[in-house]
Amino acid sequence: MSRVILFHKPFGVLSQFTDEGSGHPTLAEYIDVPGVYAAGRLDRDSEGLLVLTDDGRLQHRIAHPKSKQPKTYWVQVERVPDEAALEALRRGVTLKDGRTRPAKVKRIDAPSPLFPRDPPVRFRKSVPDSWLEMVITEGKNRQVRRMTAHVGHPTLRLIRAQVGEWHLGGLRPGEWRDA
Known part of the structure; x- marks a missing residue:
């Protein structure tokens, strides 16, 4: 069964688990759950709901524009x-x-x-x-x-x-x- 996590992303946080040298806070500072990834993204200066899942097909369905989610x-x-x-x-x-x-x-x-x-x-x-x-x-x-x-x-x-x-x-x- 797939896991789905709902996260309230604060302003200034990157929608990824690594900062790649940017110095900005990432999801890793808030979520310690292995194997989940953001389905779509929110810009660093946006806030609110970010859906994470370990199910690649669900992740694609949420994020892909053709799904019209x-x-x-x-x-x-x-x-x-x-x-x-x-x-x-x-x-x-x-x-x-x-x-x-x-x-x-x-x-x-x-x-x-x-x-x-x-x-x-x-x-x-x-x-x-x-x-x-x-x-x-x-x-x-x-x-x-x-x-x-x-x-x-x-x-x-x-x-x-x-x-x-x-x-x-x-x-x-x-x-x-x-x-």
Whole structure:
């Protein structure tokens, strides 16, 4: 039987077990389970759910774009997007590496619980921010960040809340549990 681990990856942690000389913290500092590997990845400056497994086929199914596995993100962006910006994201936008699939997007209140981030997101009195929930079914490099920037609302904080059927639940940053 395959093992599936759900991990709340903190900001600044690499989605791999070795740092290859980068000096950044890795999964090895949080998870001491032999034979499991991340199914997909989260950038160092993103946080939230990372699914790990010892099943190569499951890992491929989760990570491969052809599987169209839905991934839900909570996205803090600069300013409050209007309906036109949200609709552009819902239709899909054209980035340098091609058009994105349509995203499901809605404005949300700040997620709860929202754990502090180290370092904290920059705060600017003159520029409000807001939260979106985005569901995408592909995983181009830094896709959510590039999509929000494309419609004029740069991402300030990005938290993956769900991958397919798995969700963060009550996991705090740095905690993991078996699925």
